[in-house]
Amino acid sequence: MIVRLKWINGGSIFELSMRYDVVFFDFDGTLVDSVSAKRQAFFDLFPDTEDHTNVVQTVLESDPDGSRYIVIPRMIEEMRQAGLVVPEDGNLDRLARQYARNAMDAVCLVPEMPGAKRLLESLHSRSVALYLCSNTPHEAIVPLVKAKHWDGYFQDIVGYPTTKDDFVRRTIERNGVPVERAAYIGDGISDRKAAASSAIKFYYIENRSDLQRIGSEMEDTVNL
Numbered sequence: 001m002i003v004r005l006k007w008i009n010g011g012s013i014f015e016l017s018m019r020y021d022v023v024f025f026d027f028d029g030t031l032v033d034s035v036s037a038k039r040q041a042f043f044d045l046f047p048d049t050e051d052h053t054n055v056v057q058t059v060l061e062s063d064p065d066g067s068r069y070i071v072i073p074r075m076i077e078e079m080r081q082a083g084l085v086v087p088e089d090g091n092l093d094r095l096a097r098q099y100a101r102n103a104m105d106a107v108c109l110v111p112e113m114p115g116a117k118r119l120l121e122s123l124h125s126r127s128v129a130l131y132l133c134s135n136t137p138h139e140a141i142v143p144l145v146k147a148k149h150w151d152g153y154f155q156d157i158v159g160y161p162t163t164k165d166d167f168v169r170r171t172i173e174r175n176g177v178p179v180e181r182a183a184y185i186g187d188g189i190s191d192r193k194a195a196a197s198s199a200i201k202f203y204y205i206e207n208r209s210d211l212q213r214i215g216s217e218m219e220d221t222v223n224l
Contacts, residue, residue, distance in 0.1 A: 019218055020201075022177045023123055024168055024194070025154075026186030027134045027141060028107075030205050031116045032148065035187075037106035042071070044102055045095055047085060055079050065190040067135050067160040068099050100140050108147050113205070115212035120153045122215060131171055132157045133164045135190060164194035172198055185214060 029035040039060060046052040055078045059071050069092070076090045088094040123130055132154050134141045141159035145151050158167050172182055184195035187205035195202035203214045 020128060020181055020183045022129045022131070022172065022175065022182040023218075024131045024133060024164075024171075024182070024184040024186075024200075026164075026184075026188060026191045026205075027132060027136065027145065029187040030113065030185055030191075030211075031120075031132075031150070032107060032110055032112050033208060034107045034110045037110050038103050041099055041102040041106055042068075042075070045072070045099055046075070046079070046087060049084075051082060051084055052079065055082065055084070065135050065188045067137065068096050069137065069160065072096060072099065100137075103136075104140065104144065104147075107144050112148065113211050114209055115215060117150070119211050119215045120150060123218075124153045129175070130154050131167070133162070133167045133194070134159045135164070135188075136160065138162065164190050165197040168194045168198045168200070172200070183218070185211075 025031060027034075028038055042060060043053060043056050046056060055075055059074045059078065060066075063071055063074075072095055073092055076086055076092070076095070079086050080090065088098075120130065130153050132141070132145060134157075136144070136159045138157075138159035138161075142151070142157055145154070145157055151157065156171070168182075168184065171177075172179065179199045180201075182198070183201040183203060184191060185203045185205065186192070186195075192202055192204070203210075203217070205211065205214075
């Protein structure tokens with residue numbers, strides 16, 4: 001569906017059309033400025049010692065987009081190998097639940113990226129189908145989006161263990177959307193890979209103001 005808006009400026013008629021029928025969004029670091037807060041939540045799980053901190057930092061640097069169910073077990077294993085004390089006797093479920101509580105509290109407090117709500121409202125009002133995919137576990141990402149009162153904008157919200165590339169591919173195929181009519185907005189390696197795997201346009205979030213720029217780039221202006 002192509003939505004067009006026309007206006008007259010100085011005797012000339014312009015047509016503004018939306019380039020895309022489907023847009024996929026990442027959440028952390030894309031719609032909300034939460035990357036540092038969620039990263040800090042991993043450090044808060046373990047004792048505040050140099051050795052514990054080095055393990056957490058090394059694991060996160062090797063897998064910056066990794067789910068908590070992947071990176072926390074690696075942290076536990078490396079700490080045990082180094083002879084370090086591991087809280088909760090290394091019980092993954094307990095540590096993951098604690099991380100979820102810490103992350104939820106932190107993300108609810110962080111601000112949205114400049115222009116996030118405005119872009120969602122603009123696309124939604126033009127009947128662009130919006131989808132959100134995250135590496136955050138599904139049972140955690142849904143309440144996070146609801147806490148921001150954004151769930152009404154999205155056709156679907158998915159998280160780990162669903163992979164982003166699988167979700168994007170299946171959504172495009174199911175809706176029969178031409179790849180040139182779909183786009184992905186994100187800030188991570190997994191976002192770039194998901195867009196590339198389906199050969200759709202990728203908009204990279206590098207700076208906090210990028211959503212405002214991307215909103216303008218998504219529109220085509222034609223002098224009639």
